[in-house]
Amino acid sequence: MSGLPILDISGLCKSYGAVRAVDGVDLHVDRGEICGLIGPNGSGKSTFFDCVTGLARPSAGAVKLDGQDITGWSLSDIARQGRMLRSFQKTVVFSALDIEENLVIAGQMFTFPGIWSTFGIGAAARNRVAALRERARELIKIAGLWDVRFQAAGKLSGGQQKLIQFASMLMPEPKLILLDEPMAGINPKLIERVVESIRLANASFGVSFLIIEHNIDVVTSLCRRVVVLDQGRKLAEGTPGEIVQNQAVREAYLGG
Amino acid sequence: MTPAESPVAKTGADLRIPFGLALAGLACMAPLFLGNYPLHAIIIALIFLLPAHGLNLLLGYTGLLSLAQAAFFGIGAYASALLAVHFGTPFYLNFLAAGLVAGAIALPLGIPALRLRSTSFVMCTLGFVIIGQAIAKNWIGLTRGDMGLAAIPKPYFALGPASFTVSGTVGFYYLVLAIAALATLAVYLIVRSPAGRNMIAIRENETLAESVGIPTWHYKLIVFMISAVFAGLGGSLYAHYLTVVSPLTFQMYYSTTMLIIVLGGGAGTISGVIFGSLLFVGLTEALRVAPELRMIAYGFFLLGLVFWFPNGFAPLIGRFWSFLERRK
Numbered sequence: 001m002s003g004l005p006i007l008d009i010s011g012l013c014k015s016y017g018a019v020r021a022v023d024g025v026d027l028h029v030d031r032g033e034i035c036g037l038i039g040p041n042g043s044g045k046s047t048f049f050d051c052v053t054g055l056a057r058p059s060a061g062a063v064k065l066d067g068q069d070i071t072g073w074s075l076s077d078i079a080r081q082g083r084m085l086r087s088f089q090k091t092v093v094f095s096a097l098d099i100e101e102n103l104v105i106a107g108q109m110f111t112f113p114g115i116w117s118t119f120g121i122g123a124a125a126r127n128r129v130a131a132l133r134e135r136a137r138e139l140i141k142i143a144g145l146w147d148v149r150f151q152a153a154g155k156l157s158g159g160q161q162k163l164i165q166f167a168s169m170l171m172p173e174p175k176l177i178l179l180d181e182p183m184a185g186i187n188p189k190l191i192e193r194v195v196e197s198i199r200l201a202n203a204s205f206g207v208s209f210l211i212i213e214h215n216i217d218v219v220t221s222l223c224r225r226v227v228v229l230d231q232g233r234k235l236a237e238g239t240p241g242e243i244v245q246n247q248a249v250r251e252a253y254l255g256g
Numbered sequence: 257m258t259p260a261e262s263p264v265a266k267t268g269a270d271l272r273i274p275f276g277l278a279l280a281g282l283a284c285m286a287p288l289f290l291g292n293y294p295l296h297a298i299i300i301a302l303i304f305l306l307p308a309h310g311l312n313l314l315l316g317y318t319g320l321l322s323l324a325q326a327a328f329f330g331i332g333a334y335a336s337a338l339l340a341v342h343f344g345t346p347f348y349l350n351f352l353a354a355g356l357v358a359g360a361i362a363l364p365l366g367i368p369a370l371r372l373r374s375t376s377f378v379m380c381t382l383g384f385v386i387i388g389q390a391i392a393k394n395w396i397g398l399t400r401g402d403m404g405l406a407a408i409p410k411p412y413f414a415l416g417p418a419s420f421t422v423s424g425t426v427g428f429y430y431l432v433l434a435i436a437a438l439a440t441l442a443v444y445l446i447v448r449s450p451a452g453r454n455m456i457a458i459r460e461n462e463t464l465a466e467s468v469g470i471p472t473w474h475y476k477l478i479v480f481m482i483s484a485v486f487a488g489l490g491g492s493l494y495a496h497y498l499t500v501v502s503p504l505t506f507q508m509y510y511s512t513t514m515l516i517i518v519l520g521g522g523a524g525t526i527s528g529v530i531f532g533s534l535l536f537v538g539l540t541e542a543l544r545v546a547p548e549l550r551m552i553a554y555g556f557f558l559l560g561l562v563f564w565f566p567n568g569f570a571p572l573i574g575r576f577w578s579f580l581e582r583r584k
Contacts, residue, residue, distance in 0.1 A: 096456075
């Protein structure tokens with residue numbers, strides 16, 4: 001089993017009318033790997049993420065997570081398994097709630113056995129929530145957000161919201177996290193912190209990553225393997241060193 | 257946005273208990289110092305509190321605007337009235353049946369309606385009220401059409417050989433007060449449960465909620481049904497209190513009244529909705545003594561509310577708590 005890639009995608013297509021946003025992409029993420037996904041704007045990276053995580057239905061192709069075919073499942077069904085979670089390009093948090101509540105919500109569906117059990121008010125439900133709170137506090141400390149934990153998440157800076165989102169995704173102890181531009185719009189100091197968080201989650205919790213990112217330095221330092229998309233197709237694949245030298249990639253994306 | 261979750265509300269919790277007890281004591285003693293007419297106004301307000309609680313779960317906590325509450329209110333009223341008139345069943349059976357029937361009808365209505373996007377969903381729920389009224393008017397064999405159902409018995413309880421009838425304003429006041437208190441407790445428990453947290457997550461951002469594994473559609477359907485149960489229970493009380501039901505029970509005016517209670521009181525807060533129903537329903541009942549001015553005064557009042565308290569009165573209540581907190 002352990003030889004199998006955690007995520008295995010073959011021939012993924014997504015068409016909107018005549019437009020082929022994603023056109024027959026094969027991609028896999030190995031266990032414990034941090035894999036980069038780069039490409040110019042409009043190359044189909046986010047659509048690719050949407051199809052893999054169930055926010056959009058792929059027109060063709062197959063998505064296998066941990067050996068299980070999850071093609072065409074809904075976002076919440078895939079997420080509820082707690083194996084693969086995703087972030088969004090535009091950072092989103094539950095704005096009116098504080099950080100701890102954000103994290104508890106992010107963990108609830110993985111702790112409670114079903115919808116009806118979440119209406120429970122007895123000791124069993126309370127203990128489950130208490131355990132979630134415990135884990136949430138640990139992750140808040142690791143993320144360096146302890147001092148602001150009672151503030152409404154929507155009032156915090158974009159970078160802090162990224163960290164909340166990241167900590168939320170670690171609540172259910174997932175095997176794979178898909179990050180959509182985790183470094184967009186945050187200052188260099190916070191970029192370091194997010195990079196460190198990703199490394200820590202990868203090394204200590206064994207989480208694999210697939211990361212869409214435009215910051216090529218971040219990609220180079222984090223990923224051992226990078227896939228380049230252009231106009232919905234896979235343009236190249238290789239180590240960051242190979243990708244930077246690749247003539248086709250330089251022309252399409254990196255700019256000469 | 258929601259004072260219930262703010263740190264201010266958290267620290268004020270210890271003061272809420274004595275205040276709540278004082279208010280409860282006051283409510284229990286109200287018949288000693290209030291005349292029959294004010295008591296009647298409070299009874300109507302407490303009856304409307306039930307559908308308003310339901311709407312608050314839907315709108316205030318889950319973020320779904322529904323105008324269907326009047327439809328379920330009417331369904332509950334008719335279910336209760338039909339049982340009482342045709343079968344002479346005791347009140348508590350009619351009451352529970354009204355809630356169950358309303359909740360059961362909400363299931364097939366909710367399944368297609370909740371597939372719709374926000375505005376379409378609102379229009380669809382508005383349709384339910386209109387259809388409900390049309391059925392009540394035209395299914396004459398069952399509902400007697402515009403003549404309505406009259407002589408619905410006052411609530412009576414039969415436990416073995418003993419039975420007693422709740423008659424008179426004071427008796428009904430205590431019955432409605434007890435039911436309203438239980439309903440409020442039920443809402444509190446739902447909101448405080450992990451499911452309540454998921455509901456708030458759906459209100460805040462549905463896609464994000466899905467991405468953390470919350471089956472949002474199922475929750476919306478369940479909450480839609482719960483809100484219908486609350487409305488149905490309210491309708492039952494209404495039927496037994498007024499002893500008549502007519503197609504007018506299904507009117508848009510009731511849906512908007514419930515909406516005003518929730519928005520004016522403070523969506524997403526329990527105390528705001530209690531305050532709202534006493535203020536908006538109690539007040540309009542009280543204003544009936546000046547019928548010509550009533551709707552005009554009400555209209556100006558609502559305009560003032562929108563301009564000065566866009567989030568309803570709940571933030572005001574929250575500020576009151578923190579004021580007391582600082583004085584302590």
